[in-house]
Amino acid sequence: MIPPPLPPDEPRRLQALHRLCLLDTPAELRFDRIVRTAAQVFRVPMALVSLVDGERQWFKARVGLDGADSTSRSVSFCGHAILTPDTFVVLDALKDPRFFDNPFVTGAPHVRFYAGHPVRAPDGSAVGTLCLLDSKVRDFSEEQCKLLVDMAAWVELEFNALTVQEARAAMAQKERFFELSVDMLCILGLEGRFRQVSRAWPRTLGYGEEALNDMPLRELIHEEDRPALAAWLGQGTQGGPMPRFEHRCRGRAGEWRWLQWSAVAQPEEGILYGVARDVTEQKRLEAERQHVEQMKNEFVSTVSHELRTPLTSIRGALGLLSGGVAGPLPSTAADMIDIAHKNSERLIRLINDILDLEKMESGKLDFQLRPLELGALVAQAARAHEGYGQERHVRVEVAVEAPGALALVDEDRFLQVLANLLSNALKFSPAGGAVVLRLARRGERLRVGVEDQGPGIPEAFRARMFQKFAQADGSDSRRKGGTGLGLSIALALMERMGGALDFTSQQGVGTTFWAELPEWREAPSEKPSESRPAEAVELPEAVRPRVLHVEADADNRRVVADVLRGVAEVVAASSQVEAEAALRSGSFPLVIAEPVLPEGTLPLQPLLQAAPVLLFSVREAAPEVAQQVSAALVKSRASNAELRAAVLRLLRPGASTP
Numbered sequence: 237m238i239p240p241p242l243p244p245d246e247p248r249r250l251q252a253l254h255r256l257c258l259l260d261t262p263a264e265l266r267f268d269r270i271v272r273t274a275a276q277v278f279r280v281p282m283a284l285v286s287l288v289d290g291e292r293q294w295f296k297a298r299v300g301l302d303g304a305d306s307t308s309r310s311v312s313f314c315g316h317a318i319l320t321p322d323t324f325v326v327l328d329a330l331k332d333p334r335f336f337d338n339p340f341v342t343g344a345p346h347v348r349f350y351a352g353h354p355v356r357a358p359d360g361s362a363v364g365t366l367c368l369l370d371s372k373v374r375d376f377s378e379e380q381c382k383l384l385v386d387m388a389a390w391v392e393l394e395f396n397a398l399t400v401q402e403a404r405a406a407m408a409q410k411e412r413f414f415e416l417s418v419d420m421l422c423i424l425g426l427e428g429r430f431r432q433v434s435r436a437w438p439r440t441l442g443y444g445e446e447a448l449n450d451m452p453l454r455e456l457i458h459e460e461d462r463p464a465l466a467a468w469l470g471q472g473t474q475g476g477p478m479p480r481f482e483h484r485c486r487g488r489a490g491e492w493r494w495l496q497w498s499a500v501a502q503p504e505e506g507i508l509y510g511v512a513r514d515v516t517e518q519k520r521l522e523a524e525r526q527h528v529e530q531m532k533n534e535f536v537s538t539v540s541h542e543l544r545t546p547l548t549s550i551r552g553a554l555g556l557l558s559g560g561v562a563g564p565l566p567s568t569a570a571d572m573i574d575i576a577h578k579n580s581e582r583l584i585r586l587i588n589d590i591l592d593l594e595k596m597e598s599g600k601l602d603f604q605l606r607p608l609e610l611g612a613l614v615a616q617a618a619r620a621h622e623g624y625g626q627e628r629h630v631r632v633e634v635a636v637e638a639p640g641a642l643a644l645v646d647e648d649r650f651l652q653v654l655a656n657l658l659s660n661a662l663k664f665s666p667a668g669g670a671v672v673l674r675l676a677r678r679g680e681r682l683r684v685g686v687e688d689q690g691p692g693i694p695e696a697f698r699a700r701m702f703q704k705f706a707q708a709d710g711s712d713s714r715r716k717g718g719t720g721l722g723l724s725i726a727l728a729l730m731e732r733m734g735g736a737l738d739f740t741s742q743q744g745v746g747t748t749f750w751a752e753l754p755e756w757r758e759a760p761s762e763k764p765s766e767s768r769p770a771e772a773v774e775l776p777e778a779v780r781p782r783v784l785h786v787e788a789d790a791d792n793r794r795v796v797a798d799v800l801r802g803v804a805e806v807v808a809a810s811s812q813v814e815a816e817a818a819l820r821s822g823s824f825p826l827v828i829a830e831p832v833l834p835e836g837t838l839p840l841q842p843l844l845q846a847a848p849v850l851l852f853s854v855r856e857a858a859p860e861v862a863q864q865v866s867a868a869l870v871k872s873r874a875s876n877a878e879l880r881a882a883v884l885r886l887l888r889p890g891a892s893t894p
Contacts, residue, residue, distance in 0.1 A: 238334040240315030245361065249318075250290055252357035253364075254500045256395055258296055259287060260511075266394050267297035270366065274387055275299045278380065280368045282345065285355070285391055286314045287364035290479065301345060301369070311338055313369075317352035318362040323381045326350040328373045330736060337731050346699050349374040351381075353388040357395060366391050371699065420495070420512040426472050428453050428465070431507060440514050442488030458484035458492060472501035472508050482515070494519045543587055544854040548871035549791035551580040555876050556798050584872045592725050603646040603732055604862070607756045610643050610682055611636040614675050617654035621662060629667040632658070638677040643753040648873070649729045650751075653737070656722040657686040657749045664690035664747075677755065685750040692743035701739070702727045726751075780805050781887055782822065784847070786815045786829040786838060792871070796828065796852070799876045800883060812838055819846045826866075826886050828852050840864065848886055852879065 243249060253259070267285050274283040282300035286293045293314050294306040309315045316334065317324035329335040329348050340347050352367030366388040421434040433448050441448075441456070457465055461483035468481045481497040499510035554577035557565070565573065618634045625632040654673070661671040669689040676683050693701065702723050723737075730737040735753040783804040787793045788811065797806040807824070809815040811833065818824075824847045831838040832854055840861065843849050848866040851857050857868040867882050874882075 237311070237337045239310040240312065240319065243319055243362070248359075249361040249363060252359050252361035253287060253289065256357055256363065258395075259289060259294055260498070261296075263297065267391070268299075270387065270390055270394070271297045271299045274366065274368060274384075277383065277387075278351075278368050280349075280370045280374075282369035284314075284367050284369070285364065286312075286352075286367060288312065288314055288318055293364070296364075307340070311340060313347070313350045314352055314365045314367060317365045317367065318354050321354065323351060323353045323384055324365075325376050325381070327375065330738065336736055342702070342727065342731065344699070345369070346371045348372055349376075351376050351384060353381075353384045355388050355391045355395070420514070422510050422512070424453065424499075424508050424510055426469055426501065426503065426506050426508060428469055437512075440487075440493070441485065456485050458486070460484075468497075469508075472499070473503050474501075478508065544584075544872045545789050545792065547580060547584050547587070548854070549789060549795050551577065551584060552795035552799065552876055553791070554580055556795065559876075561798055561801075588872055592721075603649060604859075605644045605646055605733065607642045607644055608647055608650075610641055610645075610675055610684060610753075611639055613645075613647065613650060613654070614673050614684060617651055617658060618673050620651075620655065621658045624659065625662055625671070628662050628665065630662050630665045631670040632662070633670050633672045635672055635674040638675050638682060641675065641677060641682050642756040643682050643735075644756045645733050645753065649733065653726045653729050653751055654684065654686070656726045657751070660722070661686050661688035661690070661747075661749070664688060666690070678752070680755055681752050682755050683750050683752045685748050687746065687748045689746045692745060693739070693741040693747055694743065702737070781825045782807055783883065783887075784809060784815065784818050784824045784827045786810075786812075786827065786843070787852075788830065788833045792830070795876075796879070799880055803880060803883060804887065811835065816842065819843075823847070826850060826883065828883070830854065830871075850882060850886055 271283040271285055275281070280300075283298070284295050284301065285297040287296055288309060289306075290309070292306045292309050293312040295301070313324075313326065313335065326332050326335060327349060329338065329341045329350065335341050335347075335350075338347070347369050349370040349372065350367060352365035354362040355364050355366055357363045366384065368384070419434065420436040420440060422437065423431040425431055429452050430449050433445060435445070437443070437448055438445055443451075454462055454465060464481070465483060468478065471478055478497075478499045478501055481499075483495060483497075484492045485495045487493055493514055493516045495512045496515045497510055497512050499508045501508040554573055556562075557573050558570070558577050614636060615634055618632050621632055658671065658673065665671055665688045671689075672685075672687040674685045674687060676685070727737045730751055730753075733753065735751060737749070737751050739747055739749040741747040780802075781804050783800065784807050785793060785796055786809045787796065790810070793808045793810070797808065800806055804826075807818055809818050812835070815827075815829075815838070819842070827843045827847045827849045829838060829840070829843055829849055829851055830853050831840060831851065840849060844864060849864075851861070851865050851868040852871060852874070853868070854871050856870055857865065862868050866886050869879060869882060
């Protein structure tokens with residue numbers, strides 16, 4: 237997303253905007269009539285008269301758009317539109333580098349089409365737009381552009397509707413307005429003393445008008461907020477609109493209240509006109525919300541981490557039994573083991589989804605981007621889902637139409653996206669059908685499509701498809717299971733890697749979900765990283781190396797030893813003390829470590845000094861830790877085969893350097 241730059245005349249433009257006295261005013265029929273007409277004439281679901289303030293765009297009139305009456309200027313389409321004298325048109329926001337990852341494109345109201353023409357104040361400054369929006373891609377003809385220009389001129393006529401006679405009448409009503417207004421209006425000297433206050437000030441703070449008039453505002457403000465007040469008043473000497481300002485203000489009874497100011501300074505007169513809002517209750521509610529959110533995140537994280545360790549050992553043990561480590565099982569027992577194994581996988585996926593969601597919302601999800609061959613990742617994802625396809629009696633086919641093409645991705649995260657799309661496609665495909673995983677080049681971008689032959693997705697559900705916990709009620713999706721988090725997480729992962737995720741669907745024919753990324757061109761001196769795992773081979777007993785495994789959970793120690801049977805002799809340590817004793821007893825070519833121990837975090841430095849380290853942990857490694865170790869796997873994500881392959885790769889000569 238590219239935020240709109242500031243126009244060169246920004247100070248003058250803001251002065252002109254504030255002189256209109258329209259910001260934060262109630263709805264007016266004269267502007268509402270314009271947006272209603274625009275929506276009907278152009279047949280769009282949304283139309284706005286938008287005013288672009290210093291930090292926001294505020295809607296003077298709107299139709300078809302619910303929710304807040306303003307949005308941040310940094311994500312606004314109108315912030316771009318006021319930079320040009322012509323009509324600003326975006327036919328498909330998902331194909332525009334300025335908007336493809338805009339939150340109002342990827343989320344509600346899912347803007348795909350935008351057309352906006354600047355509206356100007358009497359001095360010619362572009363103060364906002366009359367704009368049209370749609371959640372569908374549209375064309376916009378030259379004739380339509382001309383009509384929008386005419387309707388924008390209608391908005392400008394309303395800006396100028398205040399005649400000289402009305403202006404004089406307004407001045408005559410100024411004093412009465414101050415008396416009757418429910419807002420905390422004031423005239424404040426730039427030295428910080430009140431010149432005049434409305435009656436809302438005494439009602440809010442408890443002081444009389446006489447006490448407030450000519451009182452230094454500094455005396456009412458919390459000591460910690462006084463430097464900010466001085467800086468704010470100092471900005472007023474420059475003229476024009478001033479930034480929003482919040483401070484704590486002492487009431488007559490001694491209580492502290494939060495006030496939020498909007499003001500316009502008149503330095504030539506040494507005053508500012510201000511409106512203060514009592515936001516104490518909003519601050520209290522926000523603090524409570526943040527506290528509840530923090531408690532929720534801590535609870536989710538703690539519970540999920542506590543569940544990961546036993547579930548990892550359960551899944552690992554069941555996988556070994558299902559694979560025949562204990563010999564052939566009676567058919568009934570094998571069926572029961574298979575059921576338990578599948579459900580343990582389902583629980584782990586749920587925990588991973590919850591943790592991923594929590595990390596993305598808190599901004600703690602780390603990415604290791606590197607150029608990788610997408611064809612190899614596509615083939616790897618297809619192989620990983622062949623078993624599920626056989627179970628569903630659905631073929632998994634691969635079509636690589638751009639062999640050797642590279643993209644900058646996090647391997648694990650991209651495979652996670654493909655796993656979600658593939659599992660969904662297989663889940664909803666009819667028996668005997670096929671799911672095609674197709675890699676193709678589209679201009680400068682690479683697209684990986686997952687094509688199924690399922691029932692399709694209702695058009696009415698499109699807008700909610702990537703929302704959290706979204707499932708298409710009314711179809712058979714509820715019977716298919718799932719958390720409703722997968723697609724929301726997949727979309728966020730693709731956006732973090734600079735890509736996009738979307739779908740096309742036709743009911744009764746099938747659905748294609750596609751993940752798209754910019755193609756990465758290899759420089760002559762660079763080579764892409766290999767993404768193929770090591771082969772799962774066995775080593776002769778005489779040459780099997782000793783591998784130290786530091787893990788507090790006895791069940792996990794047993795599972796890892798069984799997984800590495802035939803690969804290495806595993807020496808187990810359940811604590812830091814046992815690990816140090818094992819290292820003194822002899823050398824190890826590799827250490828597998830779970831740094832989360834009951835007594836605290838395991839120090840990695842002594843292990844790193846002794847041998848290469850493979851983290852096999854309940855938690856994802858922090859970036860600074862991942863750079864020090866040779867490899868890092870998350871227990872609930874890595875299969876037995878992936879753990880075994882990672883150990884084999886690191887035991888190869890020359891493969892142990894991080």
